[in-house]
Amino acid sequence: MPASAALSTAPHAPAGATPLLRLRDETFDAHQLAAYNLYLTVGGGRVRMAAIEKARQSFVLLEDHALPPGGLPALAAAHDCLGRAGWHAVRLATTGGAFTLLPAALFRPGDEAAALRLHHALAPAEAAYARPHPALELVNVFAADAALADWLAATHGPAGQLLHHTSGLLAGLAHQRDAGGPRRLYLSLGHHELALVVLGSQLEYCNVFAFATAEDVLYYTVLVMQELGLNPDQDELTVWGELTHDSALFTLLRNYVRHVRFGPRPYDLFYSYRFNEVFDHRYFDLFSLHFI
Known part of the structure; x- marks a missing residue:
């Protein structure tokens, strides 16, 4: 589609x-x-x-x-x-x-x-x-x-x-x-705003960031993964919100986080x-x- x-x-x-x-x-x-x-x-x-x-x-x-x-x-x-x-x-x-x-x-x-x-x-x-x-x-x-x-x-x-x-x-x-299930990072993307949540057996992290570029989204995503001990090569990122499969942002995320999927x-x-x-x-x- x-x-x-x-x-x-x-x-x-x-x-x-x-x-x-x-x-x-x-x-x-x-x-x-x-x-x-x-x-x-x-x-x-x-x-x-x-x-x-x-x-x-x-x-x-x-x-x-x-x-x-x-x-x-x-x-x-x-x-x-x-x-x-x-x-x-x-x-x-x-x-x-x-x-x-x-x-x-x-x-x-x-x-x-x-x-x-x-x-x-x-x-x-x-x-x-x-x-x-x-x-x-x-x-x-x-x-x-x-x-x-x-x-x-x-x-x-x-x-x-x-x-x-x-x-x-x-x-x-x-x-x-x-x-x-395992600890996992979730990303919800809005208009110049993203929410990042880390959920394991309980809620470990939830924050909202303003962004202007796709690089900003990548920066905050990788930063949270590093701070919470998640591995971009092994741990899955689930994404919801205002982006598409062929968007530059989705491509950028997949270049740095191996397992990215839409929720x-x-x-x-x-x-x-x-x-x-x-x-x-x-x-x-x-x-x-x-x-x-």
Whole structure:
């Protein structure tokens, strides 16, 4: 499948905008939102959204939009269902490196800003939030746009949950991984941002890096492998996100890491046949919001 096959335009786009991707199964009913969970990731000038039908555990909607002036609230106001209340659940994940993972036993509600202050100064428009990971016995503390959190609460009420995109990534990896498998490095590539995770019998490493070039991605990947005692000639690297089999970045990674493979979609879920237009290794962190 050529790289261009991952892009699709369709009628009924938000006013004044053409989606980067818009895939909907014929069974999706925008008048029965209570039958679906809505998952969103926001960052890098984009919002990606997916809807899963609860009864069938099947994804029936996948869209990728450039954020217009006014951000997500402006996009939602022009969208046929994004800004409407009534979804069974809404999970909105923000991207960026302003997060930290703390042992659950050491975290106290109200300490969010203090925990972030060690490596991130909150901007005037930001606030600190926390999301527990019971399965990993961790709490993800992160910074997000306070206006975005206010929009989520005002639009979707108690159904809306705000979290960091690494929460989705970690939940997906925990679900996907064989508990008895070897230590392994996982890479999730976004728009000028990559997340690297090392997972063995427990989580050993998780960090987000900004990058400008393919060489930056290679540098951070090899650096983490060296620091965590992984061997580029022996240990496997699993990759998800915004790259293709014929990209310069993938070729560069394979020149320095012998065993590189693209990861699959999250297991134990179903996907509309329309999603066949998209490579399986794309949108893993978005789909994995289902496991939170």
